Structures are given as C-alpha cells and as structure tokens.
Amino acid sequence: MKSGAGDDPFADIFEDDTQDDGQPADADSVEGGSTEESDVLDVSKNGSPDATDESAGKTDESSDEAEIPWIFRRDKVKADREKVHQLFVRPETDRTYRRFESDLEEAMDTDLSRLDVREAAYLVGMQHPEMVISLLESWGYNYFD
Structure with a gap:
C-alpha cells in the first residue's frame, strides 16, 4: 500500500469543530441556558441572516443594495x-x-x-x-x- 493511501484527501478542507471529548468546540450546553446577545441572529427585512454584532454599525452596503433581496444580490x-x-x-x-x-x-x-x-x-x-x-x-x- 502506498504511503498516505489511507489518509483522508479532504481532511484539510473541512475544519474539525470537535474537542477531544467529541463535543462541538463551541457548543453551549442546554444546562447553561444563556444565549449571549452576540450569538443571536437577526433576519433582516431583506431576508439575509446577519449576526447582530456584525451588522451593528456597519454601512459597507449601499442603501440600494440593501433593498435588493438576498437571493437576487448573490451570484x-x-x-x-x-x-x-x-x-x-x-x-x-x-x-x-x-x-x-x-x-x-x-x-x-x-x-x-x-x-x-x-x-x-x-x-x-x-x-x-x-x-x-x-x-x-x-x-x-x-x-x-
């Protein structure tokens, strides 16, 4: 068998989101029960999901572009x-x-x-x-x- 033949050729494409215990690295447990404000998603009037902490204060989109629904703005x-x-x-x-x-x-x-x-x-x-x-x-x- 050639060297590396058993390796996953796509391993470097997808980042492993788990810790050593098999739990997702950023998963909040149900017991914690709190959702930080920065983790809450806001589905804006144009239907594009934006994280509230990222969308606050940013004006890099022109007002005309923001009026166009997301499915029509994307390629x-x-x-x-x-x-x-x-x-x-x-x-x-x-x-x-x-x-x-x-x-x-x-x-x-x-x-x-x-x-x-x-x-x-x-x-x-x-x-x-x-x-x-x-x-x-x-x-x-x-x-x-």
Whole structure:
C-alpha cells in the first residue's frame, strides 16, 4: 500500500469543530441556558441572516443594495456561505424534510434552493429554542442532570 493511501484527501478542507471529548468546540450546553446577545441572529427585512454584532454599525452596503433581496444580490446559491454545517439525519427526518420542502415550494409557488430551505429552517429553529428544547427532551435529554 502506498504511503498516505489511507489518509483522508479532504481532511484539510473541512475544519474539525470537535474537542477531544467529541463535543462541538463551541457548543453551549442546554444546562447553561444563556444565549449571549452576540450569538443571536437577526433576519433582516431583506431576508439575509446577519449576526447582530456584525451588522451593528456597519454601512459597507449601499442603501440600494440593501433593498435588493438576498437571493437576487448573490451570484450563486453558495455565495456568502463560507461555513459548512454537515447534518446527518435519520430516515424519518429525511422523509419529513422532503415533504416539508415540497410543501414550501407548493405554498410559495416556486422552486426553492435546498440550501436556502435548510438554512431558513435552521434559523427559525434558533429563533425558537423552547421548541428545540422540547424536542430534545422527547429524545431523552431530559434524563441528564
């Protein structure tokens, strides 16, 4: 076997976001219960998600550009998406997602980008932590002290 043949050729592309204990490096535990103001996302009127601490006081966008919805300002669907949040899901979650995406497209009467739908759902979940906590507890997280 050649030297390095077992190495992951993509290992240097994706940054490892876990600590030695397998937990995400920047994950807040549910017990902590506090969300710092700088971590809260603000979905502005044009629909572009901006971190509140980054958007405060910045005026590098012209007012005309800020009026144009995000999906029309970008060149491609991956524009402004530098971070990768890989998501592994169970089969029932995948089936539910596919119905969800189809229902959204039907309700909006347009084809939607899968990345846009996923990020929008992710952001809505972060805006409703009580619902996320309820689901996590139904999965058994309520048994941890």
